[in-house]
Amino acid sequence: MNKFHKVLDYLTQHRKVLGYSTMSLLTVGIEQIFSSVVFKCPCNSASGNMLYGFSFLLAPAFILLLLGYMANARTWLLVTGKCSQEKHLQRSAGRACPGLCQFLQLTAKASVAPLTWIAVALLGANFYECAASGTSPAMYYFCKESRPDCPTQLIKTPCDKELSANIASEQLSLQAQSQLFGCLLIAIMTTVALTSACFIHCCSPVSYLQLKFWKIYSKTECQVFETKAKEHATKLAEINTNCFFEATDPAPFHTPSREDWQKISSLYTFDPQEQYYSMIHEYVNTNGGNSAKFEEECQDHAV
Numbered sequence: 001m002n003k004f005h006k007v008l009d010y011l012t013q014h015r016k017v018l019g020y021s022t023m024s025l026l027t028v029g030i031e032q033i034f035s036s037v038v039f040k041c042p043c044n045s046a047s048g049n050m051l052y053g054f055s056f057l058l059a060p061a062f063i064l065l066l067l068g069y070m071a072n073a074r075t076w077l078l079v080t081g082k083c084s085q086e087k088h089l090q091r092s093a094g095r096a097c098p099g100l101c102q103f104l105q106l107t108a109k110a111s112v113a114p115l116t117w118i119a120v121a122l123l124g125a126n127f128y129e130c131a132a133s134g135t136s137p138a139m140y141y142f143c144k145e146s147r148p149d150c151p152t153q154l155i156k157t158p159c160d161k162e163l164s165a166n167i168a169s170e171q172l173s174l175q176a177q178s179q180l181f182g183c184l185l186i187a188i189m190t191t192v193a194l195t196s197a198c199f200i201h202c203c204s205p206v207s208y209l210q211l212k213f214w215k216i217y218s219k220t221e222c223q224v225f226e227t228k229a230k231e232h233a234t235k236l237a238e239i240n241t242n243c244f245f246e247a248t249d250p251a252p253f254h255t256p257s258r259e260d261w262q263k264i265s266s267l268y269t270f271d272p273q274e275q276y277y278s279m280i281h282e283y284v285n286t287n288g289g290n291s292a293k294f295e296e297e298c299q300d301h302a303v
Contacts, residue, residue, distance in 0.1 A: 023112065023113050023116075024112065024113070024116045027064065027113050027116045027117050027120065028116065028120050030060075030117075031060075031117055031120045031121055031124065032120075032124075034056065034060070035121070035124050035126045035127070039056055039126055039127065039130075041053065041126070041129075041130035041133075041158040041159060043130075043133075043155060043156045043157075043158055043159040043160075044155070045134070045155065046133075046134035046135075046139075046151070046155055047134060048134070049130050049131060049133050049134035049155055049158065050131050050132075050133075050134035050135055051134075052130060052131070053127050053128065053129070053130035053131025053132070053133075053134070053158075054127075054131045056121070056127045056130075057118065057121050057122075057127040057128065057131060058118075060117055061114035061115075061117045061118050062114070064113040064114045064117055065110055065111060065113075065114045067110075067113070068109065068110025068111070068112070068113055068114070069106060069110050072106055072109060072110065074102060074105075074106055075106055077265065077267070078102055078103065078106070078267070080265070081262075081265075102267055108196065115185065115189055118185060119182050119185045119186050119189070120182070121182075122178045122179065122181050122182030122185060123178070123179055123182040123183075124178075125174070125175040125178035125179055126158070127178075128174065128177070128178035128181070129157070129158045129164075129174040129175055129178060130158040132174050132177070132178075133154050133155055133157055133158055133174060134155060138154065138174065139151045139154060142154055142167055150167065153167060154167060157174065158174075205270050205272045206270065206272065214270070214277050217277045217278070217281075218277065218278060221277075221278055221280060221281075225280070232255065235253070236253060236255060239251065239253055260283075260288070263279065263283055264279045264280050264283050265279070266279055268282070
């Protein structure tokens, strides 16, 4: 039983890494299925090859990017209610920075699966070979000193490996180019991820241990909030349902007002002088968000 708890604790502590790893493995598996089962390069025209190859290379990546945005709860925190007239009146150009930073973080997280798809697809080389065989740079690269039918033959190379080897006998083949670009993309992704992580920690307003505590608190508060919200909603639903069937007036039952919900739904930026860890934490310690500073912060975050 103790071993089970240790394993459970390990999975909980590393859930983010495990989540990204699982998502990457699923992306790799789906790409392999697409590449080996679904993908068939037409090999009939330059425009057809280019459109077909780039569609398989980029369209799934774009879909994965959109799904990454949709699956992140912070996306809906950023956009919900932002087009209403009240929010529109609160906007100003100088208050866009917090929202922009949040959007960049969302984009970084949502880009993991799309970039994995592109990197794996480039290493597999099928999509790129089909797409590049119809491009003008490839035709110039392979056919600048060859016979006149070389462009026509180049279009057919994704479907004929022997022909591909003959055309690229003295140059870097399309498959080799694709794999080279895939390796470069992986190296760039790793470098950017490490650099970004170092920059974020370097600019953190708190120490490493306090940042770790902040993450634990945020996770715990979210879990408790969902539990309490479900309990509160259940009680309110029971009261209203009972009053409907029994034809009685409901007893007083407090529920947060619209203004209260808006106050705790704003984006939160850590203030070292106050040391609140969330909008709820700040709300309950500032007289229900009625302090002038709290109101100003809520307007600043209403991007």
